[in-house]
Amino acid sequence: MRNDAAISLAGRVALSGGVSPVARLTTGRAPTVEAMPDGRVSRRGWFGRRRNRRAVVQRRSLLLVLWAALARLVRGAWLVGKVMGKVIAVLAVLAGGAWGGRWAVRYVVDSPRFQVKQIDITPAQHVRREELVALAGVALGDRLLSIDTDAVAARLATHPWVAAAQVKRHLPSVLHVDLVERHAAAVASLGGLYLVDENGRPFKRARMDEAEGLPVLTGVGREPYAKLPEASAGAFREALAVLDDYRARPGRPALSEVSIDPRFGFALILLEGGAEIRLGRGEYSKKLARFDQILEAVEKEHLGGLSALRVVNLDLGGRQVPVLLRGRDGDAAAEKPASKPAKT
Secondary structure, eight states: HHHHHHHHHHHHHHTTTTTOOOOOOTTOOOOOOOTTSSEEEEOOOTTTTTTTGGOOOOOOOHHHHHHHHHHHHHHHHHHHHHHHHHHHHHHHHHHHHHHHHHHHHHHHOOGGGGGGEEEEEESSSSSSSHHHHHHTTTTTTGGGGGOHHHHHHHHTTTTTTEEEEEEEOOOOOEEEEEEEOOOOEEESSSSEEEETTSSSSSEEEHHHHHHHTOOEEEEEHHHHHHOOOOHHHHHHHHHHHHHHHHHHHTOOEEEEEEEEEETTTEEEETTTTTTTTEEEESSSHHHHHHHHHHHHHHTTTTHHHHGGEEEEEOOOSSSSSOOOOSSTTGGGGGSSTSOOOOOO
């Protein structure tokens, strides 16, 4: 009886549009009764939970669901199309710019204004200009902007007399080539005569006219050089340093050969008379100064000058230097050991 009254009262309050849509009458532990918006009553259980079978679900029609799905699909397609349209527009602009730039570059490269009309090459002492132009592979009328300058420099550097090459473009029509030419400092005997540069590197088989006037480096054969090229180049550089020390004082006799011995060091062979000046290793300037004193003594004593010298051993140290002289009457004195004191 009480429950029916509570339900009737809640329904009337809800239908009358009162301030509170729910009227609750609770006595003891009786379940709570609530009025639904549509006037129907929903009951709660003993634990305050609303029963699912009492919930009211308002179903939408199938046409409205399809229409909403179609609207969402159209809106998504429109957004995707908008983004894709922007992407396509950007790609079209980039492609057009690339095509236009390529066309402009090709037009400039092929223009007669940028054709090679002049090839400037620094003068070389041992290489003819015609030989260098042929080796460069560039001719008048070629497209200047399409020339690979690094490739041209590499081809020029293959010439034995060219130590380095640098190739530049001078717009609109000039190709400029700077060359660094090798300097032949000596000739090495390696199963044949080879020109040696200042770095001790043999770079070219020597002709007679190229080897004329250059000292010969001996003692390092072809086979040792092939096995130990770096060590051999180091020995050649040290021999060239000895030559520089010898040439530091003007007036010393000309040399024909520098002998390299791995055990005993270096020896100089005079061009006139063929005397051997044994230097060993180290203190070259000091030893050569003592050699100058010996030359003065030989001239002063009228012993025959350079032709009288046979061996001057400057590698034994001490105040006296063993000197072997040629005998005036034949070669009898030539058999004297080099360890004898210097004759004055």
